Amino acid sequence: MVHPIVKYGAEVLSKVAEPITAYDKQLQKLVEDMFDSMYAAKGVGLAAPQIGVSKHIAVIDITFGKDPDQKIVLCNPVIIATEGKQTEEEGCLSVPDFREKLTRPMRATVRARDAKGKEFTMTGEELLARAFCHETDHLNGRLYLSHLSTLKRELIVRKIKKLTKAGEWA
Ligand code: NI
Numbered sequence: 828m829v830h831p832i833v834k835y836g837a838e839v840l841s842k843v844a845e846p847i848t849a850y851d852k853q854l855q856k857l858v859e860d861m862f863d864s865m866y867a868a869k870g871v872g873l874a875a876p877q878i879g880v881s882k883h884i885a886v887i888d889i890t891f892g893k894d895p896d897q898k899i900v901l902c903n904p905v906i907i908a909t910e911g912k913q914t915e916e917e918g919c920l921s922v923p924d925f926r927e928k929l930t931r932p933m934r935a936t937v938r939a940r941d942a943k944g945k946e947f948t949m950t951g952e953e954l955l956a957r958a959f960c961h962e963t964d965h966l967n968g969r970l971y972l973s974h975l976s977t978l979k980r981e982l983i984v985r986k987i988k989k990l991t992k993a994g995e996w997a
Contacts, residue, residue, distance in 0.1 A: 828860050829867040830878035832920045834996060835970065835987055839876045840921055844883045844966045847902040850944035854884075858900055858942045861886045870920045872958040874965030877921050885962035889954050899949070904939035904963050913953060917961065917971050925983050929974055935959045 833839060847854065857880065865873035865886055874885040887899040911933030918926040935956040938948045951959050961971055972980050990996035 828863060830860060830864045832864065832868050832873075832923075833877050833879050835922045835972070836991065836996070837879075837921075839879055839881050840965070840970060841968045842876070842881055843968045844874070844876055844881045846883045847940070850902070850940070850942065854902075855942060857882070857884065858886065862888070862892075862898065865920075866892045868920045871954065872962045873920065874962050876965060876968075883966045885966060887955070887958045887962060889958060900942040901937060901939040901959075901962065902941065902944070904937045904959070904966065906935055906960060906963050907938050907948065908934075908936040908950075909956075909960075910934040913957070915954075915957065917957065919961070919971055922970065922972065922983070922987075925986075927971075927975055927979060927983075929971060931957045931960050937963065 861873050861875060861878065864878050871889045872885060872887040875882045883903045885901045885904065888897055890897045909932035912930055913933045914928055914930045916926045917929040933956060934950055934952050936948055936950040937959045940946050972983060987996055
């Protein structure tokens with residue numbers, strides 16, 4: 828089931844999400860809904876708070892659904908190592924139509940549990956490293972905007988406020 832994406836300004840996006848404790852049918856349904864919602868929104872990553880669910884789980888697929896083997900589920904993810912730097916444009920489904928250049932690690936290793944509760948570690952490079960960092964941030968109540976300079980962030984926030992006033996941000 829496709830859920831609408833929660834946008835910047837919603838409280839759920841700035842809260843630390845609750846840890847996953849049960850790997851049950853309800854969680855499998857949430858995972859399915861998250862992939863559906865992410866593909867519908869044409870994203871490469873989605874954290875549960877972005878569909879209004881304050882739980883510590885994110886999904887990633889940098890192939891946009893082209894390769895089912897590349898689907899990644901991260902329950903309670905923690906970034907345990909990073910290496911190098913990359914500077915690329917980054918965006919977020921919760922901050923649509925904005926993109927900014929942002930420096931992230933070139934490689935990031937995440938430790939998490941999969942949808943069945945099995946622990947794993949995985950190292951991603953380039954876009955995947957960026958996604959690991961971006962989605963883990965979401966679960967800690969942090970948007971990529973918080974990594975920008977104050978000036979850049981305030982410019983975006985001001986534009987969003989205008990859009991909100993005009994009823995074009997909901
Ligand atoms: Ni995002």
